[in-house]
Amino acid sequence: MYKVRQAVRKHRKLLSVCAMVLAIALMFWAVNSPAIVGVSAAKRVLPIYCVQRDDRVVSLSFDAAWGNEDTQMLIDILNKYNVHATFFVVGEWVDKYPESVKALADAGNEVMNHSSTHPHMAQLSAEQIQTEVNTCADKIEAVTGTRPTLFRCPYGEYNDTVVSTINGLGMHVIQWDVDSLDWKGLSSDEITSRVLTRVQPGSIVLFHNAAEHTPEALAGIIEALIADGYSIIPISQMILPGDTSIDPNGRQCPATVGEKRRPPRGGPWGVSESGVYAPLSLHFARKNAIMEKKSPPAGRFRSKHLWKISRKSPCSLTRTTRSCPNWRPCCTRYRPTAASS
Secondary structure (H helix, E strand, O other), X not given: OHHHHHXXXXXXXXXXXXXXXXXHHHHHHHHHOHHHHHHHHHOOXXXXXXXXXXXXXXXXXXXXXXXXXXXXXXXXXXXXXXXXXXXXXOHHHHHHOHHHHHHHHHOOOEEEEOOOOOOOHHHOOHHHHHHHHHHHHHHHHHHHOOOOOEEOOHHHOOOHHHHHHHHHOOOEEEOOOEEOOHHHOOOHHHHHHHHHHHOOOOOEEEEEOOOOOHHHHXXXXXXXXXXXXXXXXXXXXXOOOOOEEEOOOOEEEEOOOOOOOOOOOOOOEEEOOOOOOEEHXXXXXXXXXXXXXXXXXOOOOOOOOEOOOOOOOOOOOOOOOOOOOOOOOOOOOOOOOHHHO
């Protein structure tokens, strides 16, 4: 033991260095561990990059922030094929070209929000984000008569605060999964090839209204998509309504059965295996039908907690929820009686 102590005192500095290296290695492993990274990514608030669709639909989108030379040409091409697209416009662009904004809307295209001044949204506070979004929305509504419901971040930059804040305003944040890179000055053939080799059902394609070769490529892209069986629709028509989720790749998907969701107001509410919220009274109506060996009432049933229905030992509806062994309520304040059914 004495020799061990002497060795420790002699090599104390070396042991300290080794301990420090080991600590750094453990920290590096923890940060880059797939399990930990996966959990971190799962908690991120993501925008919609594309949509899970079984039908062959795709959306074309255009960002308008600077020039206006080709806007009318784009409108004419879209009209030629009876196709409607989604245009994300900056508030300052609306101030400069209100007639073009009106022409876009009159032609049946969507005019959506691209911020007021085209800032780096991830560098703004929640209050500044709201100001950017609402200012632009007010300008668009004043020209078109319709308030935008979709938002695209300038430069495609966002963080959790940006997405959460805009979602809190009742809007969807939209990115893209197919980038034409038309802003880089690519030729018409290069733009066409990039889009057609990457598009899939539910894709959102990014163009710019002032890119040099976009009008030249657009007609061929539309013709090829239609020939391949695609329908081209605005983004607001392609995104899924109701309860949805966004996977780690930014794909909007229908909410899975059994996913935890907050019940709507106006309860008490009950839940069954089918996965749809319904008033608690429907559960008791279903219980009565089972007891009387009749067909249950029409409708689907859902709740935050599963209700257990037993055919072998039916319970009396006059008992309270706490005393009944066959029922587990989602609202303990609710006391079913015979009148409940």
